[in-house]
Amino acid sequence: MYKLGLIGQSIAQSRSPALHEMLGEELGLPVTYDLHEPADTSPEAFAQTLDSLRRQGYRGTNVTFPYKQLAVAEADSVKPSAGLIGSTNTLALAGGTAAFNTDYSGFIRGYRQRIGDRSAGRVVLIGAGGVGRAVAFALFDVGATEVQVFDLSPDSAASLAGALVAAGYRSSVVGAAELESAVREADGLVNCTPVGHYKTPGIPVAADWIGTQRWAFDAVYTPIDTEFMRRAYQVGLAIVSGFDLFIYQGMDAFEIFTERKIQAPEPIIRRFRERFDLRSALLG
Template sequence: MLKLGLIGQSIARSRAPSLHIMQGELHNVDVRYDLHEPRDTTPETYAETLHQLRHEGYRGCNVTFPYKQLAVTHATEVNRAVRLVGATNTLRFNGEEVFAANTDYTGFIRGYRGRVGEQPAGRVLLLGAGGVGRAVAFALFELGASEVEIYDIDQSGARSLARSLQEAGYSAKAVTAGELPSAAASADGLVNCTPVGHYMTPGTPLDEKMIGGQRWAFDAVYTPIETEFLVAAHRQGLTIISGFDLFFYQGLDAYEIFTDTKVDPAAVMERFKQRFDIVSDLIK
Protein backbone atom coordinates (compact mmCIF):
# COMPACT_ATOMS: atom_id res chain seq x y z
CA MET A 1 0.00 0.00 0.00
CA LEU A 2 1.17 3.52 -0.85
CA LYS A 3 0.48 5.81 2.12
CA LEU A 4 0.07 9.50 1.33
CA GLY A 5 -1.50 12.40 3.18
CA LEU A 6 -2.30 16.09 3.49
CA ILE A 7 -1.29 18.41 6.33
CA GLY A 8 -3.34 21.59 6.71
CA GLN A 9 -6.20 23.44 8.35
CA SER A 10 -9.89 23.41 7.24
CA ILE A 11 -9.27 20.43 4.96
CA ALA A 12 -12.29 18.27 5.82
CA ARG A 13 -13.83 18.73 2.35
CA SER A 14 -10.60 18.29 0.41
CA ARG A 15 -10.89 16.14 -2.69
CA ALA A 16 -7.17 15.38 -2.65
CA PRO A 17 -7.78 11.85 -1.27
CA SER A 18 -10.13 11.05 -4.14
CA LEU A 19 -7.76 12.42 -6.77
CA HIS A 20 -4.75 10.44 -5.53
CA ILE A 21 -6.71 7.24 -4.91
CA MET A 22 -8.12 7.51 -8.43
CA GLN A 23 -4.66 7.92 -9.93
CA GLY A 24 -3.60 4.85 -8.00
CA GLU A 25 -6.53 2.89 -9.45
CA LEU A 26 -5.51 3.85 -12.99
CA HIS A 27 -1.98 2.54 -12.30
CA ASN A 28 -3.00 -0.53 -10.25
CA VAL A 29 -1.58 0.95 -7.04
CA ASP A 30 -3.44 0.66 -3.72
CA VAL A 31 -3.31 4.23 -2.38
CA ARG A 32 -4.30 5.36 1.09
CA TYR A 33 -4.52 9.14 1.46
CA ASP A 34 -5.24 10.59 4.90
CA LEU A 35 -6.10 14.09 6.09
CA HIS A 36 -4.06 15.44 9.02
CA GLU A 37 -5.20 18.65 10.68
CA PRO A 38 -2.80 19.62 13.51
CA ARG A 39 -4.50 20.83 16.69
CA ASP A 40 -3.13 24.36 16.14
CA THR A 41 -1.00 26.30 13.65
CA THR A 42 2.26 26.41 15.61
CA PRO A 43 5.56 25.17 14.12
CA GLU A 44 5.75 22.61 16.92
CA THR A 45 2.49 20.85 16.06
CA TYR A 46 3.38 20.86 12.36
CA ALA A 47 6.71 19.19 13.21
CA GLU A 48 4.89 16.61 15.35
CA THR A 49 2.52 15.78 12.51
CA LEU A 50 5.34 15.49 9.98
CA HIS A 51 7.28 13.21 12.33
CA GLN A 52 4.17 11.04 12.80
CA LEU A 53 3.74 10.57 9.04
CA ARG A 54 7.39 9.66 8.50
CA HIS A 55 7.36 7.29 11.49
CA GLU A 56 4.22 5.57 10.19
CA GLY A 57 5.73 4.80 6.80
CA TYR A 58 4.14 7.41 4.56
CA ARG A 59 5.74 7.83 1.13
CA GLY A 60 5.02 11.53 1.17
CA CYS A 61 2.43 14.20 1.80
CA ASN A 62 0.96 17.39 0.48
CA VAL A 63 1.03 20.55 2.56
CA THR A 64 -1.53 23.33 2.49
CA PHE A 65 -2.51 26.48 4.41
CA PRO A 66 -0.91 27.65 6.66
CA TYR A 67 2.21 25.46 6.52
CA LYS A 68 3.62 25.88 3.00
CA GLN A 69 6.47 28.18 3.93
CA LEU A 70 7.16 26.53 7.27
CA ALA A 71 7.45 23.13 5.56
CA VAL A 72 10.51 24.26 3.58
CA THR A 73 12.53 24.45 6.79
CA HIS A 74 12.04 20.71 7.34
CA ALA A 75 13.26 19.71 3.87
CA THR A 76 16.73 18.31 3.18
CA GLU A 77 16.44 18.89 -0.58
CA VAL A 78 14.32 21.32 -2.61
CA ASN A 79 13.63 21.73 -6.32
CA ARG A 80 13.89 24.90 -8.43
CA ALA A 81 10.27 25.91 -7.85
CA VAL A 82 10.70 25.81 -4.08
CA ARG A 83 13.91 27.84 -4.30
CA LEU A 84 12.07 30.45 -6.36
CA VAL A 85 8.87 30.58 -4.34
CA GLY A 86 10.12 29.91 -0.82
CA ALA A 87 7.21 27.54 -0.16
CA THR A 88 6.34 23.90 -0.75
CA ASN A 89 3.13 21.91 -1.08
CA THR A 90 4.61 18.46 -1.82
CA LEU A 91 7.02 16.44 0.32
CA ARG A 92 8.49 13.03 -0.58
CA PHE A 93 10.12 10.95 2.14
CA ASN A 94 13.10 8.66 1.68
CA GLY A 95 14.56 7.52 4.98
CA GLU A 96 15.91 10.60 6.71
CA GLU A 97 15.65 12.64 3.50
CA VAL A 98 12.72 14.99 2.79
CA PHE A 99 12.45 16.25 -0.80
CA ALA A 100 10.32 19.37 -1.28
CA ALA A 101 8.62 20.40 -4.53
CA ASN A 102 6.06 23.05 -5.42
CA THR A 103 3.35 21.70 -7.68
CA ASP A 104 1.22 24.82 -7.12
CA TYR A 105 3.83 26.48 -9.34
CA THR A 106 3.83 23.81 -12.05
CA GLY A 107 0.11 23.11 -11.70
CA PHE A 108 -0.86 26.74 -12.25
CA ILE A 109 1.32 26.89 -15.37
CA ARG A 110 -0.39 23.79 -16.78
CA GLY A 111 -3.84 25.09 -15.86
CA TYR A 112 -3.20 28.51 -17.44
CA ARG A 113 -1.89 27.02 -20.69
CA GLY A 114 -4.80 24.61 -20.83
CA ARG A 115 -7.34 27.44 -20.65
CA VAL A 116 -5.57 30.49 -22.11
CA GLY A 117 -2.99 28.86 -24.36
CA GLU A 118 0.32 30.55 -25.14
CA GLN A 119 -0.98 34.12 -24.83
CA PRO A 120 1.25 36.01 -22.34
CA ALA A 121 -0.28 36.74 -18.93
CA GLY A 122 0.37 40.50 -19.31
CA ARG A 123 -0.27 42.86 -16.39
CA VAL A 124 -1.78 41.05 -13.42
CA LEU A 125 -3.48 42.07 -10.20
CA LEU A 126 -2.79 39.38 -7.58
CA LEU A 127 -4.87 39.24 -4.41
CA GLY A 128 -3.22 37.28 -1.59
CA ALA A 129 0.48 36.93 -0.86
CA GLY A 130 0.47 33.67 1.09
CA GLY A 131 1.90 30.30 0.06
CA VAL A 132 -0.20 29.72 -3.05
CA GLY A 133 0.00 33.43 -3.93
CA ARG A 134 3.79 33.23 -3.94
CA ALA A 135 3.75 30.15 -6.18
CA VAL A 136 1.31 31.72 -8.65
CA ALA A 137 3.21 35.05 -8.66
CA PHE A 138 6.46 33.42 -9.76
CA ALA A 139 4.63 31.16 -12.22
CA LEU A 140 3.02 34.22 -13.84
CA PHE A 141 6.42 35.40 -15.04
CA GLU A 142 7.04 31.96 -16.53
CA LEU A 143 3.82 32.68 -18.45
CA GLY A 144 4.90 36.05 -19.79
CA ALA A 145 3.61 38.45 -17.17
CA SER A 146 4.92 41.98 -17.71
CA GLU A 147 4.12 43.19 -14.17
CA VAL A 148 2.35 41.84 -11.10
CA GLU A 149 0.65 44.19 -8.64
CA ILE A 150 0.00 42.55 -5.26
CA TYR A 151 -2.64 43.31 -2.67
CA ASP A 152 -2.95 41.63 0.70
CA ILE A 153 -4.74 42.70 3.88
CA ASP A 154 -1.34 42.12 5.46
CA GLN A 155 0.55 44.84 3.61
CA SER A 156 3.89 43.58 4.91
CA GLY A 157 3.21 40.24 3.18
CA ALA A 158 2.45 42.00 -0.10
CA ARG A 159 5.60 44.08 0.15
CA SER A 160 7.67 41.01 1.02
CA LEU A 161 6.42 39.11 -2.03
CA ALA A 162 6.96 42.13 -4.30
CA ARG A 163 10.51 42.42 -2.99
CA SER A 164 11.19 38.72 -3.63
CA LEU A 165 9.96 39.07 -7.20
CA GLN A 166 12.04 42.19 -7.75
CA GLU A 167 15.14 40.43 -6.42
CA ALA A 168 14.51 37.68 -8.98
CA GLY A 169 14.54 40.33 -11.72
CA TYR A 170 10.78 40.72 -12.20
CA SER A 171 8.55 43.82 -12.24
CA ALA A 172 6.28 43.78 -9.20
CA LYS A 173 4.89 46.12 -6.57
CA ALA A 174 2.52 46.09 -3.62
CA VAL A 175 -0.68 48.13 -3.86
CA THR A 176 -3.01 49.47 -1.18
CA ALA A 177 -6.78 49.04 -0.96
CA GLY A 178 -7.21 52.53 -2.36
CA GLU A 179 -5.14 51.62 -5.41
CA LEU A 180 -7.19 48.51 -6.26
CA PRO A 181 -9.60 50.19 -8.71
CA SER A 182 -6.82 51.56 -10.92
CA ALA A 183 -4.80 48.32 -10.63
CA ALA A 184 -7.83 46.27 -11.70
CA ALA A 185 -8.68 48.64 -14.55
CA SER A 186 -5.20 48.36 -16.05
CA ALA A 187 -4.85 44.60 -15.55
CA ASP A 188 -5.00 41.89 -18.21
CA GLY A 189 -5.51 39.23 -15.57
CA LEU A 190 -7.11 39.02 -12.11
CA VAL A 191 -5.91 36.43 -9.60
CA ASN A 192 -7.46 35.47 -6.26
CA CYS A 193 -5.13 33.61 -3.92
CA THR A 194 -6.98 34.58 -0.74
CA PRO A 195 -9.38 32.21 1.08
CA VAL A 196 -12.32 34.51 0.26
CA GLY A 197 -14.86 32.52 -1.73
CA HIS A 198 -14.15 29.24 0.09
CA TYR A 199 -17.22 27.57 1.58
CA MET A 200 -15.87 28.51 5.04
CA THR A 201 -15.29 32.16 4.04
CA PRO A 202 -17.86 33.07 1.36
CA GLY A 203 -17.83 36.29 -0.60
CA THR A 204 -15.69 37.88 -3.28
CA PRO A 205 -12.17 39.32 -2.75
CA LEU A 206 -12.72 42.13 -5.27
CA ASP A 207 -15.66 44.46 -5.72
CA GLU A 208 -17.61 43.22 -8.74
CA LYS A 209 -17.56 46.75 -10.17
CA MET A 210 -13.81 46.28 -10.74
CA ILE A 211 -14.30 43.08 -12.74
CA GLY A 212 -14.62 43.63 -16.49
CA GLY A 213 -12.31 44.68 -19.29
CA GLN A 214 -9.60 42.20 -18.33
CA ARG A 215 -8.79 39.13 -20.46
CA TRP A 216 -8.66 36.33 -17.91
CA ALA A 217 -9.21 35.49 -14.24
CA PHE A 218 -8.06 32.77 -11.87
CA ASP A 219 -9.35 31.75 -8.44
CA ALA A 220 -7.28 29.39 -6.29
CA VAL A 221 -10.41 28.42 -4.32
CA TYR A 222 -11.98 25.20 -5.62
CA THR A 223 -14.59 24.38 -2.96
CA PRO A 224 -16.91 25.51 -4.47
CA ILE A 225 -15.69 25.47 -8.08
CA GLU A 226 -18.03 28.29 -9.11
CA THR A 227 -16.94 31.01 -6.69
CA GLU A 228 -18.66 34.39 -6.70
CA PHE A 229 -15.44 35.90 -8.08
CA LEU A 230 -15.25 33.51 -11.05
CA VAL A 231 -18.97 33.71 -11.78
CA ALA A 232 -18.67 37.51 -11.96
CA ALA A 233 -15.61 37.25 -14.23
CA HIS A 234 -17.34 34.69 -16.44
CA ARG A 235 -20.34 37.00 -16.72
CA GLN A 236 -18.00 39.73 -17.99
CA GLY A 237 -16.58 37.46 -20.69
CA LEU A 238 -13.17 36.77 -19.12
CA THR A 239 -11.42 33.48 -19.84
CA ILE A 240 -11.60 31.46 -16.63
CA ILE A 241 -8.96 29.35 -14.91
CA SER A 242 -10.63 27.71 -11.94
CA GLY A 243 -9.26 26.50 -8.65
CA PHE A 244 -10.21 23.04 -9.85
CA ASP A 245 -7.66 23.40 -12.67
CA LEU A 246 -4.92 24.17 -10.15
CA PHE A 247 -6.09 21.43 -7.79
CA PHE A 248 -6.16 18.91 -10.63
CA TYR A 249 -2.75 19.61 -12.16
CA GLN A 250 -0.90 20.13 -8.88
CA GLY A 251 -2.32 16.78 -7.78
CA LEU A 252 -1.13 15.03 -10.93
CA ASP A 253 2.32 16.57 -10.60
CA ALA A 254 2.47 15.54 -6.92
CA TYR A 255 1.46 11.94 -7.70
CA GLU A 256 4.20 11.75 -10.31
CA ILE A 257 6.71 12.94 -7.69
CA PHE A 258 5.47 10.43 -5.11
CA THR A 259 5.54 7.47 -7.52
CA ASP A 260 7.91 8.32 -10.41
CA THR A 261 4.96 7.52 -12.69
CA LYS A 262 3.79 9.49 -15.74
CA VAL A 263 0.07 10.29 -15.52
CA ASP A 264 -2.40 10.70 -18.41
CA PRO A 265 -4.37 13.89 -17.53
CA ALA A 266 -7.29 13.13 -19.86
CA ALA A 267 -7.89 9.70 -18.32
CA VAL A 268 -7.86 11.07 -14.77
CA MET A 269 -10.07 14.06 -15.64
CA GLU A 270 -12.69 11.89 -17.34
CA ARG A 271 -12.91 9.48 -14.43
CA PHE A 272 -12.94 12.27 -11.83
CA LYS A 273 -15.77 14.16 -13.54
CA GLN A 274 -17.83 11.00 -13.94
CA ARG A 275 -17.35 9.81 -10.38
CA PHE A 276 -18.22 13.12 -8.80
CA ASP A 277 -20.79 14.19 -11.38
CA ILE A 278 -19.02 17.52 -11.85
CA VAL A 279 -20.92 19.81 -14.20
CA SER A 280 -19.66 23.38 -14.49
CA ASP A 281 -19.43 25.89 -17.31
CA LEU A 282 -16.10 26.92 -15.81
CA ILE A 283 -14.26 23.60 -16.22
CA LYS A 284 -15.65 22.09 -19.41
Protein backbone atom coordinates in the same frame (compact mmCIF):
# COMPACT_ATOMS: atom_id res chain seq x y z
CA MET B 1 1.63 0.13 -0.61
CA TYR B 2 2.05 3.83 -1.38
CA LYS B 3 1.18 5.63 1.85
CA LEU B 4 0.46 9.29 1.13
CA GLY B 5 -1.05 12.10 3.17
CA LEU B 6 -1.90 15.74 3.74
CA ILE B 7 -0.80 17.88 6.69
CA GLY B 8 -2.84 20.99 7.46
CA GLN B 9 -5.54 22.62 9.54
CA SER B 10 -9.28 22.40 8.78
CA ILE B 11 -8.75 19.77 6.08
CA ALA B 12 -11.64 17.39 6.81
CA GLN B 13 -13.40 18.33 3.55
CA SER B 14 -10.33 17.97 1.34
CA ARG B 15 -10.79 16.11 -1.96
CA SER B 16 -7.12 15.19 -2.11
CA PRO B 17 -7.67 11.66 -0.72
CA ALA B 18 -10.25 10.94 -3.43
CA LEU B 19 -7.96 12.30 -6.15
CA HIS B 20 -4.85 10.38 -5.15
CA GLU B 21 -6.69 7.14 -4.51
CA MET B 22 -8.38 7.40 -7.91
CA LEU B 23 -5.02 8.08 -9.57
CA GLY B 24 -3.72 4.95 -7.87
CA GLU B 25 -6.63 2.97 -9.32
CA GLU B 26 -6.00 4.37 -12.79
CA LEU B 27 -2.33 3.39 -12.69
CA GLY B 28 -2.87 0.07 -10.91
CA LEU B 29 -1.03 1.16 -7.77
CA PRO B 30 -2.12 0.42 -4.18
CA VAL B 31 -2.51 3.90 -2.68
CA THR B 32 -3.79 5.18 0.64
CA TYR B 33 -4.06 8.90 1.40
CA ASP B 34 -4.72 10.11 4.94
CA LEU B 35 -5.39 13.48 6.53
CA HIS B 36 -3.21 14.70 9.41
CA GLU B 37 -4.02 17.78 11.49
CA PRO B 38 -1.25 18.78 13.94
CA ALA B 39 -2.17 19.77 17.48
CA ASP B 40 -1.61 23.46 16.74
CA THR B 41 -0.10 25.76 14.13
CA SER B 42 3.43 25.84 15.57
CA PRO B 43 6.55 24.63 13.74
CA GLU B 44 7.04 22.09 16.53
CA ALA B 45 3.60 20.54 16.02
CA PHE B 46 4.19 20.32 12.28
CA ALA B 47 7.61 18.71 12.77
CA GLN B 48 6.15 16.13 15.15
CA THR B 49 3.44 15.19 12.64
CA LEU B 50 5.92 14.95 9.79
CA ASP B 51 8.28 12.80 11.87
CA SER B 52 5.39 10.46 12.66
CA LEU B 53 4.68 10.04 8.94
CA ARG B 54 8.34 9.27 8.27
CA ARG B 55 8.37 6.59 10.96
CA GLN B 56 5.21 5.03 9.51
CA GLY B 57 6.81 4.66 6.09
CA TYR B 58 4.89 7.33 4.16
CA ARG B 59 6.17 7.91 0.61
CA GLY B 60 5.07 11.52 0.62
CA THR B 61 2.75 14.15 2.00
CA ASN B 62 1.13 17.31 0.74
CA VAL B 63 1.23 20.39 2.94
CA THR B 64 -1.41 23.08 3.21
CA PHE B 65 -2.39 26.05 5.37
CA PRO B 66 -0.70 27.20 7.58
CA TYR B 67 2.48 25.16 7.14
CA LYS B 68 3.62 25.75 3.55
CA GLN B 69 6.41 28.19 4.36
CA LEU B 70 7.69 26.67 7.58
CA ALA B 71 7.72 23.16 6.03
CA VAL B 72 10.69 24.15 3.84
CA ALA B 73 12.92 24.08 6.92
CA GLU B 74 12.09 20.39 7.48
CA ALA B 75 13.42 19.32 4.07
CA ASP B 76 16.81 17.73 3.43
CA SER B 77 16.73 19.05 -0.13
CA VAL B 78 14.72 21.90 -1.63
CA LYS B 79 13.86 21.77 -5.32
CA PRO B 80 14.21 24.98 -7.36
CA SER B 81 10.53 25.94 -7.40
CA ALA B 82 10.15 25.57 -3.63
CA GLY B 83 13.42 27.39 -2.99
CA LEU B 84 12.50 30.29 -5.26
CA ILE B 85 9.03 30.67 -3.79
CA GLY B 86 10.02 29.97 -0.19
CA SER B 87 7.20 27.50 0.42
CA THR B 88 6.31 23.89 -0.29
CA ASN B 89 3.06 22.00 -0.70
CA THR B 90 4.66 18.66 -1.58
CA LEU B 91 7.20 16.69 0.47
CA ALA B 92 8.61 13.45 -0.94
CA LEU B 93 9.75 11.27 1.97
CA ALA B 94 11.42 8.27 0.32
CA GLY B 95 15.20 8.45 0.78
CA GLY B 96 15.14 11.76 2.65
CA THR B 97 12.75 14.68 2.62
CA ALA B 98 12.61 16.68 -0.61
CA ALA B 99 10.49 19.85 -0.93
CA PHE B 100 8.64 20.67 -4.16
CA ASN B 101 6.01 23.25 -5.04
CA THR B 102 3.33 21.79 -7.28
CA ASP B 103 1.05 24.80 -6.79
CA TYR B 104 3.64 26.48 -9.01
CA SER B 105 3.72 23.79 -11.68
CA GLY B 106 -0.02 23.09 -11.37
CA PHE B 107 -0.95 26.71 -12.04
CA ILE B 108 1.24 26.75 -15.15
CA ARG B 109 -0.43 23.57 -16.46
CA GLY B 110 -3.92 24.92 -15.72
CA TYR B 111 -3.18 28.25 -17.40
CA ARG B 112 -1.76 26.58 -20.51
CA GLN B 113 -4.73 24.21 -20.71
CA ARG B 114 -7.27 27.06 -20.59
CA ILE B 115 -5.45 29.96 -22.23
CA GLY B 116 -2.70 28.36 -24.28
CA ASP B 117 0.37 30.38 -25.25
CA ARG B 118 -1.16 33.83 -24.77
CA SER B 119 0.97 35.84 -22.36
CA ALA B 120 -0.41 36.76 -18.95
CA GLY B 121 0.62 40.41 -19.33
CA ARG B 122 0.19 42.85 -16.48
CA VAL B 123 -1.47 41.09 -13.53
CA VAL B 124 -3.06 42.18 -10.25
CA LEU B 125 -2.77 39.42 -7.66
CA ILE B 126 -4.94 39.60 -4.54
CA GLY B 127 -3.74 37.52 -1.60
CA ALA B 128 -0.06 37.04 -0.75
CA GLY B 129 -0.26 33.82 1.27
CA GLY B 130 1.18 30.40 0.37
CA VAL B 131 -0.85 29.88 -2.80
CA GLY B 132 -0.44 33.52 -3.77
CA ARG B 133 3.35 33.23 -3.58
CA ALA B 134 3.41 30.14 -5.79
CA VAL B 135 1.05 31.62 -8.36
CA ALA B 136 2.92 34.94 -8.39
CA PHE B 137 6.18 33.28 -9.43
CA ALA B 138 4.38 30.98 -11.87
CA LEU B 139 2.82 33.97 -13.61
CA PHE B 140 6.19 34.95 -15.01
CA ASP B 141 6.48 31.50 -16.60
CA VAL B 142 3.30 32.22 -18.56
CA GLY B 143 4.36 35.63 -19.80
CA ALA B 144 3.53 38.09 -17.04
CA THR B 145 5.24 41.43 -17.56
CA GLU B 146 4.43 42.73 -14.08
CA VAL B 147 2.64 41.45 -10.98
CA GLN B 148 1.03 44.01 -8.69
CA VAL B 149 0.28 42.58 -5.25
CA PHE B 150 -2.54 43.50 -2.90
CA ASP B 151 -3.11 41.95 0.51
CA LEU B 152 -5.03 43.03 3.59
CA SER B 153 -1.67 42.73 5.34
CA PRO B 154 0.65 45.35 3.79
CA ASP B 155 3.64 43.46 5.22
CA SER B 156 2.62 40.26 3.39
CA ALA B 157 2.17 42.15 0.13
CA ALA B 158 5.56 43.86 0.56
CA SER B 159 7.25 40.53 1.34
CA LEU B 160 5.95 38.89 -1.82
CA ALA B 161 6.63 41.86 -4.08
CA GLY B 162 10.13 42.13 -2.60
CA ALA B 163 10.80 38.43 -3.25
CA LEU B 164 9.69 38.80 -6.87
CA VAL B 165 11.91 41.85 -7.40
CA ALA B 166 14.85 40.05 -5.78
CA ALA B 167 14.35 37.21 -8.28
CA GLY B 168 14.62 39.69 -11.15
CA TYR B 169 10.91 40.18 -11.85
CA ARG B 170 8.87 43.37 -12.06
CA SER B 171 6.50 43.71 -9.11
CA SER B 172 5.03 46.32 -6.78
CA VAL B 173 2.57 46.65 -3.93
CA VAL B 174 -0.88 48.06 -4.58
CA GLY B 175 -2.60 49.88 -1.75
CA ALA B 176 -6.34 49.94 -1.13
CA ALA B 177 -6.63 53.44 -2.60
CA GLU B 178 -5.03 52.39 -5.90
CA LEU B 179 -6.62 48.96 -6.18
CA GLU B 180 -9.57 49.88 -8.40
CA SER B 181 -7.47 51.64 -11.02
CA ALA B 182 -4.88 48.84 -10.99
CA VAL B 183 -7.56 46.19 -11.47
CA ARG B 184 -9.27 48.06 -14.30
CA GLU B 185 -5.97 48.55 -16.13
CA ALA B 186 -4.72 44.96 -15.69
CA ASP B 187 -4.60 42.22 -18.32
CA GLY B 188 -5.16 39.52 -15.72
CA LEU B 189 -6.88 39.40 -12.33
CA VAL B 190 -5.94 36.71 -9.80
CA ASN B 191 -7.70 35.83 -6.54
CA CYS B 192 -5.61 33.89 -4.03
CA THR B 193 -7.75 34.71 -0.99
CA PRO B 194 -10.50 32.53 0.56
CA VAL B 195 -13.17 34.97 -0.66
CA GLY B 196 -15.63 33.00 -2.77
CA HIS B 197 -15.47 29.78 -0.75
CA TYR B 198 -18.73 28.29 0.53
CA LYS B 199 -17.79 29.53 4.02
CA THR B 200 -16.67 33.00 2.88
CA PRO B 201 -18.85 33.88 -0.12
CA GLY B 202 -18.42 36.97 -2.22
CA ILE B 203 -16.11 38.48 -4.81
CA PRO B 204 -12.60 39.75 -3.94
CA VAL B 205 -13.18 43.06 -5.76
CA ALA B 206 -16.25 45.01 -6.78
CA ALA B 207 -18.09 43.23 -9.61
CA ASP B 208 -18.14 46.32 -11.81
CA TRP B 209 -14.31 46.44 -11.78
CA ILE B 210 -14.28 43.16 -13.74
CA GLY B 211 -14.59 43.29 -17.51
CA THR B 212 -11.69 45.28 -18.92
CA GLN B 213 -9.20 42.46 -18.33
CA ARG B 214 -8.40 39.57 -20.70
CA TRP B 215 -8.37 36.69 -18.21
CA ALA B 216 -8.99 35.77 -14.57
CA PHE B 217 -7.99 33.05 -12.12
CA ASP B 218 -9.61 32.06 -8.82
CA ALA B 219 -7.71 29.75 -6.44
CA VAL B 220 -10.99 28.82 -4.70
CA TYR B 221 -12.50 25.58 -6.02
CA THR B 222 -15.35 24.86 -3.61
CA PRO B 223 -17.57 25.75 -5.38
CA ILE B 224 -15.92 25.36 -8.79
CA ASP B 225 -18.03 28.15 -10.27
CA THR B 226 -17.36 30.89 -7.73
CA GLU B 227 -19.10 34.25 -7.93
CA PHE B 228 -15.84 35.72 -9.21
CA MET B 229 -15.53 33.10 -11.96
CA ARG B 230 -19.17 33.55 -12.97
CA ARG B 231 -18.74 37.32 -13.24
CA ALA B 232 -15.53 36.97 -15.27
CA TYR B 233 -17.19 34.49 -17.61
CA GLN B 234 -20.26 36.69 -18.06
CA VAL B 235 -18.18 39.65 -19.23
CA GLY B 236 -16.14 37.54 -21.65
CA LEU B 237 -12.87 36.93 -19.82
CA ALA B 238 -10.92 33.71 -20.32
CA ILE B 239 -10.94 31.84 -17.02
CA VAL B 240 -8.64 29.50 -15.12
CA SER B 241 -10.35 27.91 -12.14
CA GLY B 242 -9.26 26.72 -8.73
CA PHE B 243 -10.27 23.24 -9.81
CA ASP B 244 -7.66 23.43 -12.58
CA LEU B 245 -5.02 24.26 -9.99
CA PHE B 246 -6.25 21.55 -7.61
CA ILE B 247 -6.26 18.79 -10.20
CA TYR B 248 -2.91 19.59 -11.83
CA GLN B 249 -1.00 20.24 -8.60
CA GLY B 250 -2.40 16.93 -7.33
CA MET B 251 -1.31 15.05 -10.44
CA ASP B 252 2.16 16.59 -10.27
CA ALA B 253 2.46 15.60 -6.61
CA PHE B 254 1.26 12.06 -7.35
CA GLU B 255 3.93 11.67 -10.03
CA ILE B 256 6.58 12.85 -7.56
CA PHE B 257 5.40 10.50 -4.80
CA THR B 258 5.07 7.40 -6.99
CA GLU B 259 7.69 8.12 -9.68
CA ARG B 260 5.07 7.12 -12.25
CA LYS B 261 3.96 9.29 -15.18
CA ILE B 262 0.26 9.95 -15.86
CA GLN B 263 0.12 9.54 -19.62
CA ALA B 264 -3.43 10.73 -20.37
CA PRO B 265 -4.56 13.27 -17.75
CA GLU B 266 -7.66 14.70 -19.46
CA PRO B 267 -9.79 11.50 -19.48
CA ILE B 268 -8.88 10.96 -15.82
CA ILE B 269 -9.97 14.50 -14.98
CA ARG B 270 -13.33 13.92 -16.69
CA ARG B 271 -13.85 10.67 -14.80
CA PHE B 272 -12.94 12.34 -11.51
CA ARG B 273 -15.47 15.12 -12.06
CA GLU B 274 -18.16 12.62 -13.06
CA ARG B 275 -17.50 10.35 -10.10
CA PHE B 276 -17.81 13.16 -7.58
CA ASP B 277 -20.46 15.18 -9.48
CA LEU B 278 -18.21 18.23 -9.80
CA ARG B 279 -20.34 20.16 -12.26
CA SER B 280 -19.40 23.42 -13.87
CA ALA B 281 -21.42 25.56 -16.25
CA LEU B 282 -18.25 27.49 -17.13
CA LEU B 283 -15.59 24.86 -17.70
CA GLY B 284 -17.54 22.40 -19.83
